[in-house]
Amino acid sequence: GTGYWEFLLQSRGLDIVAFDQNTIFPPEMRYTEVMTGGPELLENYPDRALFLAWPDADGNTFYYTQYTKLVVFYNFVLIL
Numbered sequence: 001g002t003g004y005w006e007f008l009l010q011s012r013g014l015d016i017v018a019f020d021q022n023t024i025f026p027p028e029m030r031y032t033e034v035m036t037g038g039p040e041l042l043e044n045y046p047d048r049a050l051f052l053a054w055p056d057a058d059g060n061t062f063y064y065t066q067y068t069k070l071v072v073f074y075n076f077v078l079i080l
Contacts, residue, residue: 005053007031017045 002025006018010032019037042050 001025001030001034001054003030003032003034005051006034009051016051017048 001020001022003018003020006016010016016032018032018034019041020034021036021038023036025034
């Protein structure tokens with residue numbers, strides 16, 4: 001994605017590491033750094049909470065988090 005939600009959270013002082021499997025948006029269209037990757041990278045960040053801005057419809061990320069100690073935040077509406 002474009003990293004818009006990550007940008008909003010960073011502007012409020014949160015430390016964000018953003019990943020997305022969707023690479024359709026070139027870097028110049030992104031609001032912040034978005035690295036390429038998916039649920040398989042979650043194990044590299046065991047001390048972080050997981051924020052799903054636009055989760056994949058297949059639910060693979062939710063399935064993966066059942067086997068980790070992550071706190072999951074699912075985005076419906078975030079008012080800053």
